Amino acid sequence: MGFQKKSVFILLLLVCATLTQVYSAAILFTDRATFLSNLGVVGFESFETLPNLGNQSSITTPSFTVTNSAGLISAPGTPSFTVTDGTRNLQVSASSSSPVVFNFSNGIRAFGTDLSDALDFGVAGHSLTLTTNNGESFSPAIVSPIPNQAVVFVGIIADADFTTVSFSHSTGSDGYAFDSVVFSEGTVPEPSSLVFGFLAILAMMHSRIKNS
Numbered sequence: 759m760g761f762q763k764k765s766v767f768i769l770l771l772l773v774c775a776t777l778t779q780v781y782s783a784a785i786l787f788t789d790r791a792t793f794l795s796n797l798g799v800v801g802f803e804s805f806e807t808l809p810n811l812g813n814q815s816s817i818t819t820p821s822f823t824v825t826n827s828a829g830l831i832s833a834p835g836t837p838s839f840t841v842t843d844g845t846r847n848l849q850v851s852a853s854s855s856s857p858v859v860f861n862f863s864n865g866i867r868a869f870g871t872d873l874s875d876a877l878d879f880g881v882a883g884h885s886l887t888l889t890t891n892n893g894e895s896f897s898p899a900i901v902s903p904i905p906n907q908a909v910v911f912v913g914i915i916a917d918a919d920f921t922t923v924s925f926s927h928s929t930g931s932d933g934y935a936f937d938s939v940v941f942s943e944g945t946v947p948e949p950s951s952l953v954f955g956f957l958a959i960l961a962m963m964h965s966r967i968k969n970s
Contacts, residue, residue: 784894784916793870793913794940800868803939804843810835813851821862821941824848828856839935840874840907847874852933860923860939868942869923870913876934877902884928888912890920899925913940 787793794800803821811817815829824831830851841847850858860869869890877884877900885898899912914923 784890784892784896784914786888786896786899787870787913787915788900788911790870790872790911790913790940793868793911793915796915797868797940797942800940800942803941804937805833805846805848806844808833808846808848817848821939823861824936825859825861826850826856830856831858837935838875838933840909840937841935842872842874842909842937847935847937849935850927850933852931855927855929857924857926858936859925862921862941864943865919865921866941866943867917867919868913868915868940869920870911870940871936872909872911872938873900874909874935874937875907876900876910877904877932878906878908878934884932886912886928887926888914889924889926890914890916891922892916892918892920894920898928 787796801821803819805819808817808819811833813830813832815827815831816823816825817831817833818824828851832849832851833846834849835846837845837847837849839847839849873886876886884902886900887895887897888899889895889897894914894916896914900910904910
């Protein structure tokens with residue numbers, strides 16, 4: 759094999775190795791439409807079926823349980839923060855710096871949520887961190903300042919099942935709300951599948967180089 763052919767072959771190997779590393783981890787999304795375009799069948803929760811609840815340490819929905827050790831999550835009949843679906847959302851008290859944890863009984867591969875009024879107090883540098891029980895961590899997932907009552911989206915797609923998603927705030931002085939939660943159980947069409955396509959192309963190119 760000539761020098762040029764060897765160079766092409768090595769380059770393709772490096773490209774495929776890089777793609778494997780990039781696409782084998784969880785991916786953070788900040789656009790709902792792009793996030794949803796990567797999913798198949800999804801579950802959805804907008805907290806519409808919850809009764810009026812004051813501050814709690816645990817709130818159970820038909821899809822998952824949300825916990826906060828400080829007991830400062832609520833589902834008020836008249837939400838203080840922007841609602842993105844229906845008339846209800848899940849709120850976090852402004853005095854809570856303890857993580858808010860979404861717990862699923864079955865493993866999921868994708869999770870996304872609207873966040874309203876988060877990090878809107880005008881102080882730069884504060885952040886919201888998202889982690890899973892598999893060790894994936896996005897710090898920060900979003901960073902202040904964000905306009906008052908603004909809605910942002912945060913979602914992740916992972917290559918292995920996880921059962922908990924935690925949101926940790928860098929300060930306890932900011933109240934915010936979750937709404938329009940989307941999740942997907944089982945196998946999700948993963949970007950890592952692109953690697954196999956490149957490997958197939960690599961094999962064909964190697965065959966042509968060998969025969970030339």
